[in-house]
Amino acid sequence: MTSVSVLFDTPGPRARVRNTMISAATIAVVVAIAALIVAKLAGKGQLTAAKWKPFLTADLWRTYVLPGIAGTLTAAALSIVLALILGLLLGVGRLSPHAAIRRPCAVIVEFFRAVPVLIMMIFAYFLFALYDMFPSKYLALAGVVTGLTLYNGAVIAEIVRSGVGSLPRGQQEAASALGLSWGQTMRSILLPQAITSMLPVLVSQLVVALKDTAIGYQITFVEMVRQGTVIGSTYGNYVPALIVIAVLMIGVNFALSAAATRLERRLSSSRRATQPLEGAAIKQGGAPSALIEPGD
């Protein structure tokens, strides 16, 4: 944010005093709220060592947390890989010169962006159960991966489309002038350049997928949030359990967001590579997280 300094004058002596007073008041309010919460938690006995001690035992991590982390990462990894494939197909399909391919792809993309992920997960879960398509152990995983793949695939299709759209027109014109077919132009000219510029947005989409695995909570999928509530009911420490899970989740997502920002900076600083796509340039019906550049 370089424009911040433009929004206000450099503070003079009076403004500095006022800003210090506002700072002090803010800190006082935050401390007061924090103290109130801590006091209330302590009043309910949530801050006693007994509530937190289980987190220091290997047993709790082995039985509850690690399977949760494994579930979250498996679902996120599977669905992002499948979503990349689906998104590439749908995105290229939407750019096809044939209306017979373009229109159905557009309808599919718009549909899966408009329907909530949870609705798709519930539907897929019961569909797989009804036709006995997966062993019951993997039923919830299959439901979560299907829901996430369809949604993220539709979003990635839009990322692909705007990635190709952001390339200079001359690229395609040069390819036509050389006599390359549409497929050849796509494969060897447009997509390789577009994918480089799409990388940061794709990494932020990974954060969305990782966060959305938690929606699987509702179809009994074993992921981090569900394991947090299981710990809470086993040890009677809901608040500490959910705080620990939140810290783990925020840590992973924050690292991924930071990686996306770094990637974006590296791409825009190297002169040879194509410019990275602006996150905000992509019109997303869906998760707003991908539409905003990760914070500073």
Next chain:
Amino acid sequence: MEIFTEYRDLIAEAFWTTIQLTVFSAIGALILGTALAAMRLAPVPVLNWLGAAYVNVVRNTPLTLVILFCSFGLAQTLGVTLVDPKSPTSITDSNFRLAVLGLTLYTASFVCETLRSGVNTVPLGQAEAARSLGFTFSQNLRIVLLPQAFRAVIIPLGSVVIALIKNTTIASAIGVAEAALLMKEMIENTAALLVVGAIFAVGFVALTLPVGLLFGWLNKRLAVARQ
């Protein structure tokens, strides 16, 4: 089709709850998000830091966790139920209000970031002109920057609202009787998977499509024309 006629009232009720969740959370998120954006832009470093911390923490937390935190943490552990415990519908009301709170807290972080990117689209000359006229930061923000920023981010704000409509389904995690919860019940009771799936998919398309069109129309009417 019999399923639809049989469940018509319940479906209408469930989608009405979805709409209510959306409207209340959208209003809350707009207010809180604007306040957060003002904090992130303000000349006071403590406010910047606080706003940034809020956005980064909330945006990286799954919504399911935020809503469960409201229910398990606030209501069950701390006793903050947001309702009068003597009222006959206190449990339903409490869950609904906690869900609105969770959705508001979560969506506000996206509203904040959207608005902040909107302020970035306002040409520097506008802020400079305001300063040279002797506007204070808050006057600058209220009279010059935010009105233009809002008009620049109508389409992204529409995306946030559409995401919010879809996110209200997650309120079923704490038992709010909205569309996703009814869908699960109907599948279990009727076993007519395809029909039920189609009803709810169409229902959500019918909710999100007009919102997208409305914001597109608003954008055409209100967007700031720049050369």
